[in-house]
Amino acid sequence: MKIHVDRDFCQLHGNCVAAAPSLFWFNDEGELEYKEYASEKQGALARDAEAGCPMSAIEVSDEQRST
Amino acid sequence: MNSDRLDQIAIVGASLAGLRAAKTLRSEGYAGELLIIGEEPNAPYDRPPLTKKFLTHDLAESDIRLRVDDLKAEWLLGERANVLDTDAQTIRTSSGETVSYDSLIIATGSTARRLPEFPVSDPSVHELRTVQDALSLRESLAVQPRVAIVGSGFIGVELASACKDMGCESVTLIAPEPPLASLGKIVSTAVQRLCAMSGIHVRRNKSAHSLGTEAGMSGVFLDDGTHVIADVIIIAAGAVPSTSWLAQTKLDIDDGIRCDQDGFVKNVSNVLAVGDVASWETSGSGKPLRIEHWTNAVEQGALAARNLIHKQASRTQAARVPSIWSDHFGTRVQALGSPGISDNAKIVQGSLDTMKFVAEHYRGNSLVGVVGYDSPATVAGYRTVITKANEAAI
Numbered sequence: 418m419k420i421h422v423d424r425d426f427c428q429l430h431g432n433c434v435a436a437a438p439s440l441f442w443f444n445d446e447g448e449l450e451y452k453e454y455a456s457e458k459q460g461a462l463a464r465d466a467e468a469g470c471p472m473s474a475i476e477v478s479d480e481q482r483s484t
Numbered sequence: 485m486n487s488d489r490l491d492q493i494a495i496v497g498a499s500l501a502g503l504r505a506a507k508t509l510r511s512e513g514y515a516g517e518l519l520i521i522g523e524e525p526n527a528p529y530d531r532p533p534l535t536k537k538f539l540t541h542d543l544a545e546s547d548i549r550l551r552v553d554d555l556k557a558e559w560l561l562g563e564r565a566n567v568l569d570t571d572a573q574t575i576r577t578s579s580g581e582t583v584s585y586d587s588l589i590i591a592t593g594s595t596a597r598r599l600p601e602f603p604v605s606d607p608s609v610h611e612l613r614t615v616q617d618a619l620s621l622r623e624s625l626a627v628q629p630r631v632a633i634v635g636s637g638f639i640g641v642e643l644a645s646a647c648k649d650m651g652c653e654s655v656t657l658i659a660p661e662p663p664l665a666s667l668g669k670i671v672s673t674a675v676q677r678l679c680a681m682s683g684i685h686v687r688r689n690k691s692a693h694s695l696g697t698e699a700g701m702s703g704v705f706l707d708d709g710t711h712v713i714a715d716v717i718i719i720a721a722g723a724v725p726s727t728s729w730l731a732q733t734k735l736d737i738d739d740g741i742r743c744d745q746d747g748f749v750k751n752v753s754n755v756l757a758v759g760d761v762a763s764w765e766t767s768g769s770g771k772p773l774r775i776e777h778w779t780n781a782v783e784q785g786a787l788a789a790r791n792l793i794h795k796q797a798s799r800t801q802a803a804r805v806p807s808i809w810s811d812h813f814g815t816r817v818q819a820l821g822s823p824g825i826s827d828n829a830k831i832v833q834g835s836l837d838t839m840k841f842v843a844e845h846y847r848g849n850s851l852v853g854v855v856g857y858d859s860p861a862t863v864a865g866y867r868t869v870i871t872k873a874n875e876a877a878i
Contacts, residue, residue, distance in 0.1 A: 431864035443861035
C-alpha cells in the first residue's frame with residue numbers, strides 16, 4: 418500500500434506517529450518522515466493513520482511498490 | 485434473541501465518531517445492513533474549523549465536509565433518535581419510524597451547555613457547536629462588535645482568538661477558572677500572556693451573572709456586580725453529553741454513557757458508545773473516562789467497530805491516552821494525558837518567553853501529562869511513557 422502525505426496540509430499534529438509509529442515518525446529536526454510503502458500487515462495501521470489525521474493530509478492507496 | 489446475529493447495525497450520531505465506526509465496520513468486512521441516524525440535517529462535517537477558519541475565512545459548509553463515500557449505508561439525517569428499547573432492540577425516531585438493530589453504536593456527541601441567565605433566544609447570545617451556530621455567529625461578528633465570551637476552555641479561547649482575527653472592537657473572556665485550566669497552570673499562564681499580547685481582556689476568577697444594560701450599554705453583569713460591555717455574548721461554558729434521550733433506559737448516563745474498556749455499554753446487550761458521549765473504563769484503574777476531543781472520537785469509533793466485528797478473544801484492548809490540541813493566536817498547544825490533574829509541573833524544554841516550550845506534569849512522582857507549545861515532535865515522543873502512567877493515575 419502506498420502512503421502519501423500532502424505537505425501543504427500536514428501541520429505536524431503527530432496523530433499518525435501515534436497511530437503507526439512503524440510508518441510515521443519525527444526526525445531529529447522535528448520534521449515528519451514516513452515510509453512510502455506499507456506492507457499488507459501494516460495496512461490497518463496505515464488506514465488508522467489516514468483516518469486520524471486532523472488535516473486529512475494522508476492518503477493511503479492500494480498501489481504496490483513496483484519490483 | 486440471538487445476540488450473535490449481525491445483519492443490521494444502527495449508528496445513532498452521524499458525525500466524526502459515528503462515521504469512523506461506519507467506515508471501520510466496512511473495512512473490517514461487515515457486509516450487512518448499516519443504518520446511520522443523525523439529528524443534524526446537514527451532510528456530516530468536521531467541527532474543529534468552526535472556531536477557526538470557518539469563522540475567520542468565510543469557509544463554506546462544503547469546505548468542512550467529512551468524507552462518507554462507499555459506506556453502502558441507509559441515511560436518516562435530520563432525524564432524532566427519540567426512544568431506545570434495548571430489550572426489543574429498536575429505536576424510534578422523531579419521524580415516528582421504528583427501526584430494529586442487531587447491534588447499535590451510539591455516537592450522539594455533546595451539546596453546548598446552556599446557562600439559564602443567558603437564553604439563546606436572545607439575539608445577542610450565541611453558542612457554538614453546530615455549523616448553524618457558526619453561520620449565525622459569523623454573521624454577528626461581521627460588524628466587528630464588542631464581544632464577551634463566557635467560559636475560557638478550548639472553545640472560549642479559540643473563539644477569543646478568532647474574534648480578534650476578525651477585528652472585533654473588543655473581546656473579553658469571562659472565566660471562573662484560569663484559561664485552558666484542563667491543560668494545567670503553565671498553559672493557563674501562556675494563554676493569559678497570549679491574550680494580553682492580543683489585547684483581549686481576561687476577567688479571571690469571575691462568573692457571568694446575567695445579561696444586562698448599564699449606562700445604556702448592553703452586555704454582561706459579573707458576579708461581583710461589574711459590567712462588561714458587549715454586543716455579542718458567546719456562551720462557551722462547556723459541553724453536555726447528549727444522553728437525555730436515554731433517560732428511560734437501563735443505561736448508566738451519569739456522565740455520558742458508561743461503557744467497559746472495549747466500548748460496550750454496561751447493563752445492556754449489543755450496544756456500544758463512542759466519542760464525546762461515551763465514558764469508557766480505563767484499563768488501569770477501571771475508572772470511567774470521558775474525553776471530549778477530536779482524536780478520541782476517531783480512535784473510539786474505529787476501536788468499537790473492530791470490537792463489534794471480532795470475536796471476544798481478538799478484541800483490542802484500548803491503551804489510550806487523551807491526545808488534545810488547540811489552535812489559537814497563531815500557535816498550537818498539544819497535550820497528552822491529563823495535565824489538569826497534576827500537582828506539580830515543570831518546563832523541560834524552551835520557555836514561556838519564546839512561547840515555544842514543553843512542560844511535564846506530575847501527580848506525585850507519576851508523569852501524568854505533557855503539554856507543548858509549538859513543539860509537536862517532542863510532545864509526540866512522550867506518548868508511550870504517558871500511556872502507562874496515565875492509566876495508573878486516573
